[in-house]
Amino acid sequence: MRTRSPLDPTRTPLSILTLTLALVLAVAACEEAPGPGPGSNKPGTARSPQATGSLPDMTGKGLQSAQDQSQAAGFHHLHSHDALGRGRVQALDRNWKVCDQTPKAGKHPTDIKIDFATVKLEEDCPTDDQATEIREPAPTMPDFTGKSVRTARRSLDTSTSLTITDASPEGRLILVESNWQVCTQNPAAGTRLNGQPVTLRAVKFDETC
Numbered sequence: 001m002r003t004r005s006p007l008d009p010t011r012t013p014l015s016i017l018t019l020t021l022a023l024v025l026a027v028a029a030c031e032e033a034p035g036p037g038p039g040s041n042k043p044g045t046a047r048s049p050q051a052t053g054s055l056p057d058m059t060g061k062g063l064q065s066a067q068d069q070s071q072a073a074g075f076h077h078l079h080s081h082d083a084l085g086r087g088r089v090q091a092l093d094r095n096w097k098v099c100d101q102t103p104k105a106g107k108h109p110t111d112i113k114i115d116f117a118t119v120k121l122e123e124d125c126p127t128d129d130q131a132t133e134i135r136e137p138a139p140t141m142p143d144f145t146g147k148s149v150r151t152a153r154r155s156l157d158t159s160t161s162l163t164i165t166d167a168s169p170e171g172r173l174i175l176v177e178s179n180w181q182v183c184t185q186n187p188a189a190g191t192r193l194n195g196q197p198v199t200l201r202a203v204k205f206d207e208t209c
Contacts, residue, residue: 050111051074051110052110053109054106055105055107056070057101058105058116062093062094079115080117081117081131082119082131085129085130085131097125098118099119099125099126100116101114117131140192141193144189148181149177156198160193160197161197162199164201166202167183167201167203167209179204179205183202185199
């Protein structure tokens with residue numbers, strides 16, 4: 001009878017063949033894996049320079065045109081606000097015009113925030129921007145006289161019990177709060193706020209208190 005060699009593949013256990021095949025595939029994968037490329041984030045690698053653009057002067061332009069021209073110049077982080085401090089939303093951009101802008105015209109990084117101070121087309125721009133950024137409720141009662149009801153509400157803690165009434169004898173409902181200005185308030189300006197109810201009386205902005 002013919003004697004088979006110990007290396008005869010017919011006698012090689014299946015587990016050895018499987019292990020050998022797995023080892024060959026692992027080696028091939030390591031050889032084909034790409035190493036760190038020239039743009040890899042290694043310590044000391046210089047970052048690509050930040051893009052800059054030339055921001056035009058948008059003063060006096062319609063808000064929609066100002067936004068379009070800003071985007072054409074490469075600026076896309078665009079905001080706007082009511083320069084009269086009434087807190088109105090610029091829902092229809094073509095109905096508003098630019099009074100001022102932050103930052104001013106010039107060279108700037110293109111990812112910077114552009115903020116336009118605006119008024120409606122039929123309104124005059126104020127000498128100074130009347131808008132104030134409300135970061136948190138005031139600890140004492142602000143002086144709301146002449147301010148919009150919307151601004152007053154946003155200046156108070158959301159838990160405040162707030163009553164707003166028409167200062168005229170007509171008893172009108174105050175629906176669009178940015179169209180109404182505060183005439184009187186209780187408590188008085190400067191009073192420490194500690195959860196007490198607040199009462200405001202207001203008229204429309206084209207009316208006299």
